[in-house]
Amino acid sequence: MLLVSLSFLAVALLPFPVDGFPQSAAVAANGGGGGVASGIPNVTDAKNPVCVPWYGIRDAIMGSIFQGRCGDNARAAIRLAFHDAGTFSLALQANALPNGAADGSLLVDPNEVLRSENNGLQNIVSLLKPLPTQFGVSPGDLLHLAGVLAVLACPGGPVIPAYVGRNAPKNIAPTGLLPDPEQSVSVLLARFADMGFESREVMALIGAHTAGKQRFVDPAVANTSFDTTVQIWDTRFYTETANTTVDLPGTFKLDSDVNFATNPTTTQDFHGFIGNQDNWMSEYAAAHEKMSLLGFQANDLTDCSELLPLAIDLKNLAVATTGGGQAPTDPVIDPVKLEAAIQQFRSIWLVPQ
Ligand code: HEM
Ligand SMILES: *[C@@H]1O[C@H](CO)[C@@H](O)[C@H](O)[C@H]1NC(C)=O
Ligand SMILES: *[C@@H]1O[C@H](CO)[C@@H](O)[C@H](O)[C@H]1NC(C)=O
Ligand SMILES: *[C@@H]1O[C@H](CO)[C@@H](O)[C@H](O)[C@H]1NC(C)=O
Numbered sequence: 001m002l003l004v005s006l007s008f009l010a011v012a013l014l015p016f017p018v019d020g021f022p023q024s025a026a027v028a029a030n031g032g033g034g035g036v037a038s039g040i041p042n043v044t045d046a047k048n049p050v051c052v053p054w055y056g057i058r059d060a061i062m063g064s065i066f067q068g069r070c071g072d073n074a075r076a077a078i079r080l081a082f083h084d085a086g087t088f089s090l091a092l093q094a095n096a097l098p099n100g101a102a103d104g105s106l107l108v109d110p111n112e113v114l115r116s117e118n119n120g121l122q123n124i125v126s127l128l129k130p131l132p133t134q135f136g137v138s139p140g141d142l143l144h145l146a147g148v149l150a151v152l153a154c155p156g157g158p159v160i161p162a163y164v165g166r167n168a169p170k171n172i173a174p175t176g177l178l179p180d181p182e183q184s185v186s187v188l189l190a191r192f193a194d195m196g197f198e199s200r201e202v203m204a205l206i207g208a209h210t211a212g213k214q215r216f217v218d219p220a221v222a223n224t225s226f227d228t229t230v231q232i233w234d235t236r237f238y239t240e241t242a243n244t245t246v247d248l249p250g251t252f253k254l255d256s257d258v259n260f261a262t263n264p265t266t267t268q269d270f271h272g273f274i275g276n277q278d279n280w281m282s283e284y285a286a287a288h289e290k291m292s293l294l295g296f297q298a299n300d301l302t303d304c305s306e307l308l309p310l311a312i313d314l315k316n317l318a319v320a321t322t323g324g325g326q327a328p329t330d331p332v333i334d335p336v337k338l339e340a341a342i343q344q345f346r347s348i349w350l351v352p353q
Contacts, residue, residue, distance in 0.1 A: 037348040039310035051304035054145065054164060057135050058307050059349065061146050062153065065127050068342065068349030070154035070231050075211045076124035080106060081147025081292060082208070083118055084140075087173035088294035089194050098171040101295020104139025105169035107132065117178045119216045140166035144292040148308065151288065153346070154211045155312040155338060156233030158281040160288045162308055165301035181217060181256040185263040188256060195294060197287065203269040204283040205291065206260060210237035214252050224252035229333070233281075234314060236330050238274045275329030277314060312341050 043055035066074045084107075087100025106112050106125060113125045128146055132139045141164045151157035179188050192202045209226040210233055218224075227237040228248050240246075241253055242261040260266045273280040293301075317338050318331035343350065 039345045040348060041307055041309070043307075047306050048302065048304065050164065050302045051307055053135065053137070054304050055307050057131065057137065057142065057145065058149060060131060060135075061128075062149050062309075062346070063349040065124075065146075066150060066153045066349065067351050068153060068346035070157075070211055070233070072213075073124055073127065074150040074153040075213065075230075076121055077128070077146045077150035078208050078211060080121050080124050080128075081144055081150075081288075082205075083121060083178055084143055084173075085291045085294045086179070086195060087177045088196075089174070089177060090196060091194055092174065093295075098174055099295065100173035100177060101169070102140055102144055102292050103166060103169035103295060104132070104141070104143040105171070105173050107139040107143055108169055109172040112172050115175065117180070137164070138166050138168055140169065140296075145304075147288070147292060151208075151211075151233065152309055152311060154231070154233040155317070155333075155341060156277065156281075156314040157211075157311060158233075158285040159305065159308050159311050160285045160292070161303055161305045163293065163296075163298060163301040164304050166296050179256065181254040183256065185256075185259050185266060188260075189265070196290065199266055200269045201283070201287040201290070203260060203266055203273065204280060205287045206257065206270075207235070207237055207273060207280055207284055208288075209241075209254070209257060210234060214254070217254065218252065221252060224250055226254070226257065227251060232314060232333060232338070234330065234333070235273055235275055235277055235280055238270060238280075239330055242271055242274065281311075310345060312345050317341055 041055075043052060046052045046055065061077075062068055066077070081102075084104060085100070085102035087105075088102070089099055092099040106118065106121070107129050112118065113122055124146075128142060131137075132142045135142070144166070145162050145164070148160045148162045151160060177191065179191055183191075189199050189202060192199075197205070211230060212226045213223050213230060214226070215222040227234075227240050228251055229236050237257075238261075240248055240251060241257045244258065244262065247253065261270045273283075314331070314333060317333045319334040319337075
């Protein structure tokens with residue numbers, strides 16, 4: 001499914017290099033450049049009529065809520081996508097019991113967001129909550145488009161296929177299904193297996209912590225991040241978490257993440273993503289796509305990936321000394337190039353700094 005979707009995108013967007021960056025056919029059709037949005041498909045070029053209303057929803061989320069950046073609202077929206085979908089259980093489904101799903105129940109039920117495991121998600125929920133009614137769409141579609149866009153708001157974040165057509169949540173998500181950082185690797189992997197994920201997919205998904213901060217695990221050091229480059233979607237989370245001899249200033253290691261890095265069943269996959277941005281991006285995108293569909297079937301939904309902006313390729317942003325022909329492990333990103341790419345590829349959503 002992923003390969004099909006991504007190759008569709010590659011064909012649809014016909015990337016060709018402009019100043020070292022791929023640019024989309026949609027942009028070229030608009031004349032590109034000149035202050036017009038780069039790499040952001042325009043509704044005037046929409047292909048599937050079902051997707052047309054979603055361009056405006058995209059802009060409401062990326063503009064008003066994320067302001068085109070990998071900030072607090074984007075990181076919260078990524079976690080929200082997981083906490084909404086991660087209450088899905090194959091075992092509950094098999095027994096026809098009330099189940100979780102990627103259904104947006106977190107935007108609908110007033111009590112679900114108040115659970116302690118959802119601490120820190122209240123603000124993003126209050127920002128997203130009015131949108132399904134405002135635009136006449138389902139909460140699951142809205143919430144999971146927000147998750148996909150949030151990953152793209154983080155430079156380096158991949159394009160994850162975006163679907164619409166989920167129906168309204170059937171019930172509040174059952175309790176006790178979201179992972180806790182003090183659970184063992186075997187307990188955590190069993191819970192993810194009950195969602196339908198293999199161990200390697202979990203190691204890919206956990207890399208979302210590249211854009212994460214903690215506030216409630218150790219409130220004394222609130223806002224410490226899970227890697228030193230929280231503003232970009234890079235593999236440094238894996239590198240730095242795996243380095244058990246050094247705790248870098250301003251960062252925080254969750255016990256579960258350290259356990260994944262060191263446990264014999266997960267260490268190889270965890271280490272395998274270090275410095276391996278391309279593999280991680282594609283495996284993360286596939287796993288996140290699957291997460292965004294838990295409890296649903298892609299065949300029942302419409303793929304509206306046509307409205308997604310281009311991913312920002314971190315390789316183009318490395319400082320010259322770490323660049324050269326070969327991609328170094330964890331290239332140092334030039335802040336000037338990074339900001340220029342954000343200005344170019346997320347232009348319509350940015351607010352003046
Ligand atoms: C073993 C599985 C996981 C555990 C135990 C875990 C645990 C946590 C904890 C304790 C926090 C910090 C919350 C706070 O104190 O504010 C956090 C943050 C975060 N998690 Fe996870 N997580 C897991 C998997 C995931 C997955 C699969 C994703 C997404 C695909 C994800 C995305 C995030 C993000 C983006 C944040 C940062 C939120 C923010 O900064 O507002 N996590 N996670
Ligand atoms: C979409 O294209 C129209 C017509 O070319 C243009 O007026 C508008 O500004 C474009 N919108 C975006 C978001 O680029
Ligand atoms: C953490 O960050 C939030 C917003 O980003 C801020 O309001 C809060 O004061 C910060 N807390 C600490 C302890 O720095
Ligand atoms: C851990 O990080 C330190 C400081 O950056 C570095 O000197 C050391 O080689 C790293 N260890 C491993 C195993 O990568």
